[in-house]
Each structure stands twice: as structure tokens, then as C-alpha cells.
Amino acid sequence: MDQLLIAQGIGKSFHLRPVLTDVTFSLAAGQITYLIGRNGCGKTTLLKILAGVMRPEAGIASLNGRAMFGLGGSWRREMVYLGHRPIMYQAFTARENIRLAVQLRGQTWDESQFRELARQYGLGGREDDRIGIYSEGMLKRLGLIRLEMSSWSLAYLDEPGSALDVDGSLILRETFDRWRSQGRSILFTSHDMGWGAAVADRAIMLSGGTVSEDLAAPEEAHLVDLLKEAAK
Amino acid sequence: MNFWAILMKDLRMELRTRESLAVMTVFALAVILLFSFAFDIGMNRFPSFVPGLMWLTYFFTAVLGLIRSFGWEKELDAWDILLTSPVDRSMIYLGKCAAFFIFLLLAQLISLPFFMLFLGLPLLAAPLSFIAILLTVDGAIAAVGVLIAGMSHRTPAGETLLPILLFPTLTPVLIAATKATTTALASKPFQEWDFWLMLIVTFLVLFVLAGAFIFDYIAEQ
Numbered sequence: 001m002d003q004l005l006i007a008q009g010i011g012k013s014f015h016l017r018p019v020l021t022d023v024t025f026s027l028a029a030g031q032i033t034y035l036i037g038r039n040g041c042g043k044t045t046l047l048k049i050l051a052g053v054m055r056p057e058a059g060i061a062s063l064n065g066r067a068m069f070g071l072g073g074s075w076r077r078e079m080v081y082l083g084h085r086p087i088m089y090q091a092f093t094a095r096e097n098i099r100l101a102v103q104l105r106g107q108t109w110d111e112s113q114f115r116e117l118a119r120q121y122g123l124g125g126r127e128d129d130r131i132g133i134y135s136e137g138m139l140k141r142l143g144l145i146r147l148e149m150s151s152w153s154l155a156y157l158d159e160p161g162s163a164l165d166v167d168g169s170l171i172l173r174e175t176f177d178r179w180r181s182q183g184r185s186i187l188f189t190s191h192d193m194g195w196g197a198a199v200a201d202r203a204i205m206l207s208g209g210t211v212s213e214d215l216a217a218p219e220e221a222h223l224v225d226l227l228k229e230a231a232k
Numbered sequence: 233m234n235f236w237a238i239l240m241k242d243l244r245m246e247l248r249t250r251e252s253l254a255v256m257t258v259f260a261l262a263v264i265l266l267f268s269f270a271f272d273i274g275m276n277r278f279p280s281f282v283p284g285l286m287w288l289t290y291f292f293t294a295v296l297g298l299i300r301s302f303g304w305e306k307e308l309d310a311w312d313i314l315l316t317s318p319v320d321r322s323m324i325y326l327g328k329c330a331a332f333f334i335f336l337l338l339a340q341l342i343s344l345p346f347f348m349l350f351l352g353l354p355l356l357a358a359p360l361s362f363i364a365i366l367l368t369v370d371g372a373i374a375a376v377g378v379l380i381a382g383m384s385h386r387t388p389a390g391e392t393l394l395p396i397l398l399f400p401t402l403t404p405v406l407i408a409a410t411k412a413t414t415t416a417l418a419s420k421p422f423q424e425w426d427f428w429l430m431l432i433v434t435f436l437v438l439f440v441l442a443g444a445f446i447f448d449y450i451a452e453q
Contacts, residue, residue, distance in 0.1 A: 048453070051316050055452040071448055077318040087312040089241075089304060091248045103237045104317035131308075139308070 004029045004064055004154055004185050005050070011058030011209075012045055019045050021209030023059070027154065030183040032176055034190065034200035036223055038230055041206045043189045044084070047156040050187070051081035064153060077105065080152045084159055086139040090132035094123060094142050097131060101146050110149070117145045121171060136163035144175060155179070157188040161195055173199055193227075194220045205230070234319045238327025245304055246335060252300040256293045256339035261346060263289045268350035282351045283413035287369070287406050290340060295395045297335050298377045301328070302385035311386070314451075321451050322444035325378060329443070333374040340366065354417050361416035361425075368432045369409040375439035376401050383450040408432045 003026045010023040019042040027033055037043050048054040050061065052073070061068040066075040081087070088097040095114065102109055118127050121141040131139060140163050147155055161169055176199045179186060190196040196218075197203070203218035204211050207230045215222070246252050267289075273279055305311035314324050347353040355362050377398060384393040412428035 048312075051312075053312050053315050053452060055449070073318045073320060075318075076316060079316070081312065081316040083309055083312060085309040087309045087316070089245060089310045090307045091245055091304065096244070100237065100241055101313055101317070104234060104313065104319050106234075106318065 002029045003027070004031075005061065005187075007050065007059065007061040009059040010046065010049060010056050010061065012042070012049060012054065012056050018209055020049075020056075020206075023206070023209070023211055025204055025211050025214065027185050027187060029153065029185055030180055032180055032186045032188070032199060032201050034196045034203040034218060034223075035187055035206065036189070036193075036196070036203055036227065037206035038227060041230075042209065043206055044158055046206065047081065047158050047187065047189065048083070051079065051156050052076050053081065053083075078152060079154045079156065080147050080150050081156045082143045082147060082158065082160060084162075086131070086143045086146075088131055088139070088142070088146075091130060093128045093130055094118070094134075094145075095127045097142070098146055098149055102149050105150055107149075107151060114145070114149060117148050121145050122167065137165055137168055140164050141168060141171075144172065148175075152184065154185045154187070157186060159189055159191065161190055161192055169195065193223050196220075197223055234317075234323040235327045235330070238314070238319075238324055239330045242301065242304075242328060242331030243334065246331075249304075251303075252297045252335050253338055255300055256297045256335065257342050259296055260289055260293045260339055260343035263292075264343060264346045264350055271351070273350075273352045278354050278357075278417060279352060280414050280418075282347070282353050283417065284410045285351065286347055286353060287409045287413070289343075290336070290369075291373070291399070291402060291406060292395075293339055293343075294332075294336055294373045294377055295398060297332060297339070298381040298394060298398075299391050301332055301335070302381045302390075306385060311451075321448040324451065325382065325443050325447035326440075328382070329374045329378045329440070332378055333370055336370050336373060337366075340370070357419050358416045361422070362413065365409060365412050365416060365429065365432070368429065368436055369405060372405045372432055372436040372439065373402060375436055375443055376405070379439060379443040379447070379450070382447060386453055405432055405435050408435075 005027040008024050010020055012020045023046060035043050045054065049056045056069065063075045063078050068075050098114060099109055118124050121144060123138060123141055131142060161172055164172060176186060197220040200218055203215045203223060205213035205226055213226055267285055344355060348355050380397045380401065381394055384390040384397060387393060408428040408431040412425045415425035
């Protein structure tokens with residue numbers, strides 16, 4: 001498989017406490033990778049570094065052959081990021097937020113696509129509501145619409161299933177399958193080990209600031225054992 | 233393109249919430265009212281300390297506006313949408329500078345007549361000179377303010393840190409603005425205050441260039 005993302009020796013510390021020391025791994029095109037680890041092991045930090053939200057103190061990375069972390073942001077055209085929070089403006093409506101995100105990526109706005117996606121994701125009729133009144137689950141759905149409206153090769157998703165109801169979780173799983181079939185890659189975190197193991201092609205575990213395990217076709221029981229082992 | 237997207241985003245946000253302008257204007261008017269009682273200016277001729285009061289008022293007005301402007305970016309981690317987009321970060325800086333410049337100017341347009349009315353600021357004595365000083369000082373405040381707010385707003389003590397860092401950085405501009413305004417409004421020739429104006433312009437150009445260059449580094453955590 002072609003390597004889409006290559007990260008070597010990523011390091012980051014907060015207040016002199018190292019969180020990531022030497023994270024090295026690669027992601028292949030069309031691969032869904034589940035990032036696991038105990039609380040505070042640096043999963044969110046790693047996703048934020050790879051998305052360009054945080055600057056690493058050490059290491060290099062490339063996305064589709066383009067060097068990351070330097071001046072210029074053309075490499076960010078290849079990726080999207082959905083954090084714990086929806087990274088949107090709460091005074092804006094759903095439509096305004098998605099439109100801004102699309103505009104910032106230099107893409108053209110497709111109103112009919114937006115309407116169709118809003119209907120599919122259960123937000124039909126709420127497009128012109130300010131998102132400040134949206135529930136957590138609705139914000140997650142809106143975040144997924146943002147990803148659907150954007151062109152990208154790699155998505156970093158931090159707890160994409162949290163706050164989603166059963167219907168939302170099913171939609172998310174279908175969306176993951178569709179993105180995989182389109183050759184897109186995903187690196188995601190989730191505290192729902194069963195859900196994560198079911199949708200992922202691969203799991204990597206962060207522990208002690210490095211990638212401690214790299215598993216193909218992960219199974220929930222094995223992942224739980226690994227986390228229990230790391231907790232000792 | 234991205235510059236306009238970011239500028240329009242901030243302007244639309246202000247139109248929607250009216251938070252920045254309301255806070256800035258109400259603060260400026262409250263200070264003017266307080267000063268008008270504190271200093272019995274009456275029908276005295278142009279009191280030379282008023283430009284200093286005016287620029288100090290607008291410094292704190294700017295701090296309040298910056299806190300609100302970057303407050304929007306903190307809600308729901310919205311700042312990350314700018315950082316993760318393939319946008320040149322100098323455009324984020326310049327877009328936010330332009331928007332903040334407009335907010336500050338609007339707050340001043342509303343409050344300046346009250347400076348004239350209650351504190352005897354003779355703006356009509358040299359209106360063009362005053363406009364030149366106002367635009368360059370506002371540009372410098374926006375250039376420095378957005379740079380420092382962009383750095384501090386993601387730290388836990390960001391709102392405390394902003395005035396602490398901003399005041400010493402802007403002190404040369406505030407001194408130059410006070411000197412230039414006092415001299416210009418006393419209808420003195422340009423040669424007597426051109427040095428102060430040049431100082432403000434130099435500060436403005438340096439900070440716009442520095443901000444556009446280093447914002448890529450400071451915008452990230």
C-alpha cells in the first residue's frame with residue numbers, strides 16, 4: 001500500500017512534562033486506523049499535531065509526499081480534522097459554518113449537496129439555526145457534514161462517535177465504510193473499544209510517549225487486554 | 233480570497249452578536265462621562281492632558297474588543313477551523329487585524345463627539361491631521377493587539393496576559409499618539425509633530441510585517 005502519512009520521532013511536552021517522546025508510524029491510503037491508549041497518553045495531542053493545530057517540539061512528518069509543520073499550508077489541503085468539539089462558530093448557523101469551512105479550503109459551495117447531507121445526517125430543517133442551540137450529538141453530525149463537504153485524503157477524528165445516538169453511530173459506521181471504499185484514510189480515537197475495533201483495519205497504541213503496539217485487524221478483547229497491561 | 237473570508241467572518245460575527253462594538257463603546261462612553269465629572273474643564277481652552285486620556289481610554293477599549301474578538305475563536309474551539317484549513321496564516325492575521333481596525337474605528341466614531349462635547353477635545357481645529365493620526369494609531373493598535381492576542385488567547389491566563397503584554401508594547405505608540413494629537417490639535421505646523429507620526433507609521437509597518445511573518449508560529453499551541 002502507498003504510504004499517505006509518514007511521521008517520525010514526533011515529540012511534545014507540556015510544562016516540561018513529556019507527553020510524546022518519539023512517535024513514529026505511517027498510514028496507508030484507504031486505511032482506517034484506531035488510535036488507542038490510556039487517558040493522558042497523548043492521543044489528542046498527536047492528532048492536533050498532525051492536523052497543524054499544535055506544533056511539535058521534535059520530529060518530522062509528510063503527507064502525500066509533502067513536508068508538514070513548515071511554513072505554508074498547502075499540505076493541509078489533503079487533510080481534515082474533527083476534534084472533541086466541533087471547531088465551529090456558535091453564533092453562526094449550520095449553513096454559515098459549513099460554508100465558511102468550504103470557503104477556507106478554496107472549494108466552491110454546493111447548496112444542493114449541503115441540503116442533501118443535512119437531510120441524511122438528520123439535520124434537515126435545522127440548517128439555519130444557530131449552532132449555539134444544537135445538542136452535542138447534532139454538533140457531531142454537523143462536523144461530519146463538514147467533512148463530507150470537504151475534499152481530503154486523510155481525516156483525523158477525535159472521538160467521532162461520542163454524543164451520537166444509535167442512529168448516529170450507524171450513520172458514522174456507514175460513512176467510515178464509504179470513505180474507505182473511496183480510498184480515504186482515517187486516524188481516529190474512541191473510548192468505545194467495541195465500535196472502534198469493529199470499524200478499524202488497524203490499531204496503534206500510544207504508551208510511554210511512543211507507539212507501543214501496532215496491530216492489524218484488531219479485536220476488542222485484545223485491545224482491552226493491552227490497555228489493562230499498560231495500566232499496570 | 234482568504235483574507236476577505238476571515239475579515240467578512242469577523243464582521244458578520246459582530247453584526248450577529250454586536251458584542252465587541254457594544255462593550256467597546258459603552259466602556260469608552262462611561263470613561264468619558266467619568267472624566268468629565270473628574271476634571272472640571274468647562275469652557276477652558278484645549279486642556280493638553282485630554283489627548284492622553286483619550287488614547288488611554290482607547291487602549292483599554294481595544295483590550296476589551298480584542299478579548300471579545302478572540303473569545304469567538306475559543307468557543308467550540310473555532311480557532312482550529314482556521315488553523316486546519318489550507319489558509320496562509322498571514323491571511324488569518326491580516327484578516328483579523330482589518331476587522332479589529334474597523335471595530336475600533338467604529339467605537340471611536342461613536343465616542344469621539346463625546347470627547348469633544350464633555351472634555352473639550354478640539355477635533356475641528358485640525359480634522360485632517362487628526363484623521364491621519366487616528367488611522368495610523370488604530371492600525372498600530374490592531375497590528376500589535378491581534379499579534380499578542382493571537383499568542384495569548386489559548387493560554388489559561390490569556391485575558392490577564394493580554395493587557396500585561398500589550399501595554400508595554402504599545403507604550404511608544406501611545407506616547408507618540410498623545411504628543412502628535414496634542415500638537416496637531418493646537419494647530420501647530422506639521423514639522424512640529426511629524427516625528428511622532430513617523431514613529432507611529434514605523435511601528436505600524438514593522439508590526440504588520442512581523443505579524444504576517446511570525447503568525448504561522450504563534451497561532452499554534
